[in-house]
Amino acid sequence: MPRVSEAHLAARRQQILDAAARCFVRNGFHQTSMQDVIKEAGLSVGAFYRYFKSKNELITAIAGEKISAVTGVLDGFLELDPMPPIPEIMDRLLELVDLASVEDGTVRIAVQVWGEAVHDPEVGALVAEIYGRVRDRAVRTAERAQAAGQLPPDADPVGIGAAFFGLVQGYILQRILLGGIDRQTYVNGVRALLA
Structure with missing residues (x-):
């Protein structure tokens, strides 16, 4: 029996993730069953469960x-010397949010995951780990900005990193829940706050 290539396995896994994302965006996490995702992916039950055992695994993979x-993006900015100002970095991150909103709507899944993390300890632990990586990089960004004189020398980089990360989440929530906010207006507001 011929062996299945790694490329084929990766393509099949991505096919499932894309199908799950479409279902979650269209119907929400709780209203989507595993059968819905299997049907959307066009796979047999056995083929599907070879890759994912639960919706939590799917949501974790999509979020990851x-x-x-x-x-x-943050790692790329952290490697630059000098590092661009924080508002430029914020603008680039929010551009990713805008792309995820327009291209496939997957940014909407983030809000669903945050809500699920409050009630499901397994999802909560995964979200803490995944989003903790972003916040850690935001803290490192604040440290670099402080060293470059972009932030006051007595400022707390941990607090600034947490606020920076919160500003990205705030933009996501406003786009999804309120609409009517554009990236440039938001970034200009961040610039004014930092001035």
């Missing part, structure tokens, strides 16, 4: 994938 894009 999206957060990797954010951490990748």
Whole structure:
């Protein structure tokens, strides 16, 4: 029997994640069953369960994938010398949010995951780990900005990193729940706060 290539396994896994994301965006996390995702992916039950055993595994994989894009951008900025000002970094991160809103709507899943994390300890632990990576990088960004003179020398980088991360989450919530906020207006507000 021929062996299945790693590329085929990765493509099948991505097919499932894309199907799950479409279902979660369209119907919400709780209203989507595993059968809905299996049908959307066009797979047999056995083929599906080879890759994922639960909705929590699906949501964790989707969140991890999206957060990797954010951490990748932050890592890229942290490698630059000099590092750009915080509002520029914020603008780039919010551009990712805008793309996820427009392209496939997956940013809506973030809000669902946050709500689920409050009630489900397993999801809560996964969210804490995944989002903790972003906050850690936000703290490192604040440390670098402070060392470059962009922030006051007596400022607390941990507090600034937490606030920076909260500003990104706030933008997501406002886009999803209220609408009517554009990235440039938001980033200009961040610039004014930092001035």
